[in-house]
Each structure stands twice: as structure tokens, then as C-alpha cells.
Amino acid sequence: MPRYAMVIDERRCIGCMACIAACKAENEVPPGSFRTRVRETVEGKFPYLRMEIRSELCNHCDNPPCVYNCPTQASYKDEETGMVLLAKEKCVGCKACVAACPYDARYVNHEKGVVDKCTFCSHRVAKGETTACVTTCVGGSRVFGDLDDPKSLVSQLLALHPAETLLASAGTEPRVFYIRRSGKPK
């Protein structure tokens, strides 16, 4: 059974936002809402500056507060894939999950009256494709795959480079991993 995860190599992220455009087209994300975003932070004083560019999305946590806080069990952790998904027919739009998510990964689709979020493009993955954002990622920063497959690119990257998760101290056990520096000897 696959254990899907995403690795985001920040060194390769160029902040081009192709991932956002592809995600929105693929997933009918309403205007003003986003399932993924690109965060750019700059530290320091001119000319001693350091920049971090990082794309963010649902972390598909193994310990997902959104799922625990959903009163209708609309939010669930898919047993087969490990994806955190949403059964929209069960969602009443109460926003408990929106409040519970420490990553601001969810939004309300006001037209439909339900919450929505990144699905790791489960509909594409089910067909053997990869996610829309990974498919288009120009920098090759985003990689999707199976943690249980040692040959997968995600496994290889995590074996080679040190990786972090966002808000690790929150205990959410994210399945999105960030590479900030190379593990390769220079």
C-alpha cells in the first residue's frame, strides 16, 4: 500500500507560481482561494540578505487535527493512500477544520457551501499520474511519490538531503517535507 508524500526542494523553487496556476485549473479553485501558495521571505539588511522561497499546501498529516475536529466525519484520512481528503457530501461548511488546521491549508468554497483543500490530486494519482503542481513545476522543486518505495524520487531525495516539516512541534506529522540545504558534499 503506497504511502504518498511530497518533497519540496526549496533550493530549486524559483517562485514562478506555475504550481498555483496549474492547481487552480486542475481543481476548479474559486477566485481568491488557493490550495497551494508560494511564500517568499527575505531576512537581513542590504546587502547581506537571505531569501527563502517555499511553496506550501496541505501537509496531509499523519496526525491530522482537521480530521479529528470534523463533526461530520467529512474530513478523513484515506486508509489506502494516506491522503487527507474530504467527503463533500458530508461537509456542512462549519469551518471547524479550517480553524483546526495549523497550516491555513483550507478554504471555504462559498458557492458550494463546503470546505475544500488540496487532495494531492487524488483523481490524477488514481490514474497513475502525478499531481498537477508537480507535473508543471518548472524548477523541479516539487516531487511526489511513495515513501514506502525506496526507488521513488521522494525516498531518494529524503535519503540524500536533510529535510524538515512545517511546525514539526505541533505533532501533526506532515507528509510534506522541505529540503532547505543540500546533503551532497560540495
Added chain:
Amino acid sequence: MALSRRQFLQISGATAAGWAMASVCPNWGLLRAAEQAGATARIVPTYCEMCFWKCGVLAKVIDGTVVKLEGNPVHPHCRGRLCGRGNGGIGLLYDPDRLKAPLIRTGERGDGKYREASWEEALAYVADKMQVIAAKYGPESLALFTHGSGTSHFYPLMRAFGTENVAMPSFAQCRGPRVAAYDLTTGIDIGSPERLDMPNSKVVVLLGSHLGENMHSSQVQDFTQAIDNGATIIVVDPRFSTAAGKADHWLPIRPGTDMALILAWIHLVLKNGWYDKDYVERYTTGFEDIRDSFDAYTPEWAAAETDLRPDVIRETGRIIARNAPAVALHPGRHVTWDGNDVQRERAIIILQALLGTWGRKGGIFLPSPAKLPPLPGGKAFPKPKRKPLNRGDFPFAGGEGVTNAVRASTLSGEPYPIKGWFVSGTNLLATLPNPEETRQAIRNLDLLVAVDVMPTDTVVHADVILPECTYLERHDAIAQLRGRELALAIRQPAVEPLYNTKPAWWIARSLANKLGLGDYFPWEHYAEKLEEDCLVWDVDFEELKQKGVIVFPGSAAPYITATNPPRFKTESGKLQLYSEELELEDFAPVPEYVQNPQPKNGEFRLIYGRSPVHTFSRTVNNPVLTELFAENEVWLNAGVAEEMGLKSGALVRLVNQDDVLSDPVRVKVTERIRTDCVYLVHGFGAKSKRLNRAFGRGVSDQDLITRYAVDPIAGTTGMRVNFVKIRKEA
């Protein structure tokens, strides 16, 4: 406006009113419903024109609607990965503000009053005016400004009509200095994509090139691969660009002094004997004539010019030399900076040559030697009676023509009057420096025809507007891609043209027929010509249509070997370090330093660049892309902002040295820029009210570029020579 999806789908295409408010990507519902009903998507391969990199696109079409665009994995320019703009092509296709029918002007030029016309009437009007101009002034008095795939249709039309006065801003407002410099030095262009072997480079040097923000898919892929490989990245930019954020060495150079840095690097390479002696001996000429020319350009001298530390200049020079030839020294793309641009590009090429990078792994790879059989020429064009004026008096202007020379002749009537402009796919008012000159030139015209998809500022000055369908709705010429390998790519419609729009080939051919020039377009439908071209090239047209791109395997010969020497197309057959051609025309045969003026107290040099989700002014109304980047801001150094009492988001106006005042623009207070310059993303501040999203959004850098420094060698316009003050808005 609240619409149910069902209602929305019913009205989309019929009326645009709901579009601006409703979702711009309405297609997923359609896709899902259709897929659930068992419909399968049709995939149509074509190539993109959201910019001019020509990436391969796979358009997913359900029920006559394009629902998704993805990169074509076998296309060498994108390798399956489209940028934000490429993904946003749907936003162009379904932009409710598109031109929808031929329009004939009823008011004054620029006031936006038009009436709809039939194609018959609009084309007859244009043909009639063209013939009147030809009868009164001669056919040479008609000029074509063009950018992109329309060129292959309107260029033959103009030549058949009897004028060679064609000009593309891609030369004089962009790559021109580079083209001229390579032509003079190697005889071979660096190409587009630039043939930089970044995935194999140990060092990548960017001089003002903000790769990443300047988004060209395969090039950015190569750049991030270089980063991943651990290449040393050196970025020279007065602004802490995204690329600078990836750099090991960011050199925040004083704007307008890049030449000093390059000369100092050459100085170091020569002085320390770091040049590739064998390479220089074998493949170059003029070394003895140039070797002493750089003596004065010491790092200490350059430090004073560039505001960089001499030890940084030395250290980066050493890194570059030590890693040669695996050094990708990027010559830049938009290189019309200060009017001494051909010489600066020459200096870069000389450095590339001294380090032996041309034709070497990790440097600049060689073009594919593969050749296609030539296409039959067709009917010969008439020879114009008067010499073309589209290269001005510039001895090394390129074949793409000099837009500003044509504009100057339109203004002066010298050497002969230009009375008609045919403008295809370029927004001249946002492209040429000093837009007021462009407006004045337009006043001198008897005919201004615009062919475009969107009602840009220039389009709404036209007498006749001919609405072209988007690249997703038309055929265009087969793209000949010359990267490592030779490849061919097809542009074919994913869907039928929306509204009453037509492909450029149809417009050109129909006009030709009206003008009695139909012989030059000897086919009914452009697809016939593509098929004939494929027959000549011995390429399976059906396969090309199906795959979108055909790569010729084994057609790459990227590096110099004993049997694969570099074939420089110069008189000497070698790379010409010393340029006798320049000398003959009284230009410096070896690049020299020319000091540029610097801003006075309270002034800032206006520099400009790109957002990764926009292409010039072409995309500023795109509903998908404006959501990602809606308007530009003026970048201002944080320390300066504090002194001025300005915070991020404050509204200011910029006033330039000629007292041109900008519209209000928000300040972005940032540590990411020097204190002596301000930065704008180019292309914003649209004045066309027909662009509902773009109108009044941000400011136009072009309006503030009233001064420009024309490079006497190639006629290109240096545009980073304007100074602005910041005026607070009450």
C-alpha cells in the same frame, strides 16, 4: 453576480458580462460531468505563445472547451513543464475582453470609439487604404511592426506588396545588442533558447538576467539543475532578484556600470594568464591586438565605478577562471540598457572566448549541425524601388529591423514618408521608449491597422482592428527548434476560433487576395502549407500532428571534438576578439569603458524587469494571471523609504527628469534594492479602457522612459537611462 454553474455554462461564450465576476476556470465542472458521463478528453498538441519561448503544450479539450493545458514531455523547450503563463493560456482564450469582431474607428485615434464591421468591409477598407498609400507615396511607405508568429504571415504580405520596412521590437528593444555582438564576433547567434550548458556548468554568471522572474521554462529548469548540482552561482544585479536569492555571490552593482566589472574580469584573466591559450590560439583572431587593451581596468578601478569591493571582483574573477571552461556566462536577453550595449555584449563574448567556453561542456554548446532541406521559395517578391529604411543608418542593425528607425522616419518623413503602419502582436506604446514619439508618429499616419487578440493601448489607436484568434485556435508556421538537437513543433488549433476572430494566416491571405497578391499564398488553408513543408522535410505530418513535436535523434553535436570544430561564420572563420568590422565603421574595435550618468541627489535610476507570470504588457488582463500578480509596485530601498517616511503600500507618483508624472503606484519597501535605483515590473499601467482588469492597474515604466540612448552600432535603444523622483500622494 451569482450564477449557478448551469446558467453560467449556458451564457459563457454568448456574453461576457458574467465572466469578470464568475470563476475564470469554469471548466472543471464541465470536465467532471463529462468524464462521469463517460466522455473522454481530446488531447491536442500545439505550442505556446504566452511568451516567445515556444513551449510544447498538450491542450485537454472536452466538448469544444479547453479545460487544461499541460506541457508536452517530449518538447525540448519545456520538457513537460509549463510556467504560470503557459498554464494561464486558458485565461487568454476565455478572456471576456478579447477582441471579438473587426472594428472600424469612428472617433479620434485613441478615444476608443469603434463600430463593428464585417471581415469583408474591414479588409476592403485596409486594402483600399494600402493601395491609396502605394499610389501616392509608393508601397515602401507602408511599414510592418510585428512580434511572434504573425510575422510568418504578414511579412510575406508586406514583401509581396512591395515594402521591406519591417521591424520587430525583439531587436531594438530587447536582444538586438546581443545579436549584433555575436554576429560581429562569432557569426553565430547564441540562439533562443540560449545555448548555455548550465546543467553541466560549475559556475553560472548572470549579469542582470533575473532567471526565474524572467521565466523561460527549459532555461529555468537548467538553472535550478545547476543550483542542485552545486554550481557556484554569481548574480550581478542592483536588485536582490530571485536568482540573487539563489546565488553564492550576489554583486549588487551600481546600475549602468556592468561594463566596468566585465572589463575588470577580462583584465584579471589576461593579467594572470588565466585564459585558455590553446583555445585562443586555435579558434580566435586578434588576441595580440587586444591583450594590452584591458591594462587599465584593474579591480580597484572597477570597484570605484561599480560600488563593488575590489576583493569581490578578484574573487569572483578567480572563481570564473578557475572553473573554465565549465562556466555559463549568460549574455542576457533584454540587453538594451545604456546605448553602449553592443560593446558590453562584445566584452562578455570576449570573456567567454578567453575562457574557452564556446563549444565546451558546461559553457556554450554548439548548435545542431542538422539541416532541413530548404523550402521552395515561391513567387519572388518585387524589389522595392527605394532602399528600406528599417535599419536606419546603423551599420550592424539586424534583420529584425529597428522599430525606432521606422518611427523616426514616420515622424520626419525622411528619407521618405511612412504613411501606413501594420501592427501585429506588439503593443508599441508599451514597448518603444518615449511613447509620446509613438503617439506623434501615429498622428502622421494615413493608415494604422492592428492585428491582435487583446485591445491593447496601441490597438485602440488603430483605424481598423482585425481580431486575431488566440494561439489555441489557429495554425501557425512549424517551429524549427534548434537546441542541442533539431526538432520541429506544430501549432494547431485545440478549438475553433471563438467569436468572429480569424487566424493571422487567414487575415494575411484574405488581404493578399484583395490586393491581387493571392499568388503569394498558394493554398486554401494554412494546414496545406504545413503538410507541404513536411513533405519537403521528409517528416510525417500525421505524426507531427499527433505528437506535437518531432525531435531528430542524433542531430546534436554540442561540444568541440577533433572532428567537430566550432564553425564560426566570420570572415576569418574564427572568433574575432578584435573587430576590424567595427573599426572600419569608426567604432571601437575593442570594448572600452564609457561612463554613464548617475542619478543626482533625490533621484533614482528607473530599472525594470519581469514577473514570472507576465509577458510584457501582453498578459496584464489575463484573469488567471492577474490573480497571481495584479499590479506592479515601485521597489524602494528600506533605508531610503524610512528617510522619506514611506511605508509599504503608500501611494506615490514617480516624476522623471523630463517632468513626466506617473499615475499613482504603491511602494514596496524592501532591503532588496540599492539606494540609487527604483524598480518596476514592466507592462502595467494600461490605458485602454477595454481591458477591464488591466486598466489603471499599476504604472507604466514605459511612460517614464522618455529618454533612450541609441546604440550607434545597431540602433538599439538603451532604456535604463531615466531618473525619477518620488512624489508622495496626499
